[in-house]
Amino acid sequence: MVFCGVDHGRRQSKELEKKISTWMKEYTKAIKILLLGAGESGKTTIIKQMKILHISGFSPESSMTTRYGYGETQGSRNFLDRVEEVRQINYEPTIQDILHSRRRTTDIQKIEFEVKVPKRYGGGSLNFWMFDVGGQRGERKKWIQVFDGIQAVLFLVSASCFDLVIREDEETNRLQESIDIFQSVWHSRFLKNCGFIVFLNKQDILREKVVSGRKNIGDHFPDYVTYKLESRDRDSEEDEEYLRTRCFIRDKFIAISKQVVTREGRKLAPGLMMLEEETSKECYCHFTTATDTNNVKIVFEDVHNMIIMWNLKEIGVSIS
Numbered sequence: 001m002v003f004c005g006v007d008h009g010r011r012q013s014k015e016l017e018k019k020i021s022t023w024m025k026e027y028t029k030a031i032k033i034l035l036l037g038a039g040e041s042g043k044t045t046i047i048k049q050m051k052i053l054h055i056s057g058f059s060p061e062s063s064m065t066t067r068y069g070y071g072e073t074q075g076s077r078n079f080l081d082r083v084e085e086v087r088q089i090n091y092e093p094t095i096q097d098i099l100h101s102r103r104r105t106t107d108i109q110k111i112e113f114e115v116k117v118p119k120r121y122g123g124g125s126l127n128f129w130m131f132d133v134g135g136q137r138g139e140r141k142k143w144i145q146v147f148d149g150i151q152a153v154l155f156l157v158s159a160s161c162f163d164l165v166i167r168e169d170e171e172t173n174r175l176q177e178s179i180d181i182f183q184s185v186w187h188s189r190f191l192k193n194c195g196f197i198v199f200l201n202k203q204d205i206l207r208e209k210v211v212s213g214r215k216n217i218g219d220h221f222p223d224y225v226t227y228k229l230e231s232r233d234r235d236s237e238e239d240e241e242y243l244r245t246r247c248f249i250r251d252k253f254i255a256i257s258k259q260v261v262t263r264e265g266r267k268l269a270p271g272l273m274m275l276e277e278e279t280s281k282e283c284y285c286h287f288t289t290a291t292d293t294n295n296v297k298i299v300f301e302d303v304h305n306m307i308i309m310w311n312l313k314e315i316g317v318s319i320s
C-alpha cells in the first residue's frame with residue numbers, strides 16, 4: 001500500500017512536471033506588469049533597473065536627459081552637490097546619476113525583456129512587458145488605458161514620505177495619498193484578476209530618517225503610538241524603531257488588501273443592483289530601495305517566481 005502511494009505520488013509529480021513544461025513551451029505571450037503608485041514613488045527608477053538587469057543598459061538619449069533631471073531633493077542630494085561638474089559640456093552621467101535623476105513621467109512607456117525561468121518551473125524563458133505611467137494627480141486618468149490584459153500590478157510606495165505633502169496641492173500627506181490610491185486600484189473592477197505586489201520603497205531614506213531620530217511617523221499617523229511590532233517582524237540586528245515604522249506602513253496596505261467588500265455590479269432595474277462578489281486576489285509586500293541595483297535584482301527574482309506561480313495557478317497547477 002505504502003509503495004503504491006509513493007508510486008502514485010511520483011506519477012502525479014511527473015505528470016505535473018510535464019504539464020508545466022508544456023505550458024512553458026506554449027506560453028509565447030508576454031506577461032504584462034503594470035507599475036502604479038503616486039508621483040515620485042520610484043516607478044521609472046524600477047524601469048531603469050530593468051534596463052540595467054535585463055536589457056543592455058541606457059540609450060544615449062536617457063543619458064542626455066539626466067543632465068536636466070535633477071529636481072528631486074531627497075533622491076539626488078549628491079547629484080546637486082556636483083552641479084558644477086554636471087554643467088560641463090563633456091559631462092557623462094554615471095549609472096548612479098541616471099538612477100538618482102528625476103523626471104516626472106507624463107506618458108506611458110513600455111519596455112520588453114526576457115527572464116530565465118528556474119528549472120523547477122520548467123526552465124526556458126518568459127517574455128515580460130512592463131508599463132510605466134505618471135503618478136501625479138493629473139496623470140492618473142490615463143491609467144485605465146493600460147489596465148486591459150495586465151497580469152500583475154507592481155504598486156510603488158514612497159515609504160519615507162510619511163512627513164511630506166504632495167506637490168500637487170502642497171497639503172495632502174504623501175503616504176496618505178499613496179494609501180488612498182492603493183485602496184482605489186485594489187478595488188478596481190478592471191484589475192480584479194490581477195496579482196498585486198507592493199514595493200514599500202525608499203527604505204534607505206526611511207531608515208536614515210527614523211534612526212537619526214529626526215522624524216517620527218507618530219506625529220503624522222497618531223495610531224502609530226499603540227502599534228506593536230510582532231515577534232516575527234523583529235530582527236536583533238536592525239534598529240527597532242525603524243522596523244516598527246516600516247511594519248506599521250506595510251500593515252496599512254495589508255489591511256486594505258484584507259477588506260472584504262462587494263462592489264456594485266450590474267444594474268438590474270432602477271434601484272435594484274446585483275452585488276458582485278470580490279474575487280480573491282493576492283497581495284505581497286516587499287521592502288525595497290529602487291536605486292540599489294542589487295536589492296532590485298534580489299526582490300525581482302521573487303517577483304518573477306511569484307508571477308510564474310500565479311500563471312500556473314490559472315491553469316490549475318499549484319506549487320507550494
Ligand SMILES: Nc1nc2c(ncn2[C@@H]2O[C@H](COP(=O)(O)OP(=O)(O)OP(=O)(O)O)[C@@H](O)[C@H]2O)c(=O)[nH]1
Binds near residue numbers: 101
Ligand atoms: N534614495 C532613494 N531614492 C529613490 C528611491 N527610489 C526612487 N528614488 C528617487 O526618487 C525620485 C523619483 O523617482 P521616479 O522613479 O522618477 O518616480 P516615479 O514614480 O516614476 O514618479 P512620476 O513619474 O512622477 O510618477 C528619483 O530622483 C529617484 O532617483 C529609493 O529607493 N531610494
Ligand SMILES: [Mg+2]
Binds near residue numbers: 043133
Ligand atoms: Mg516616472
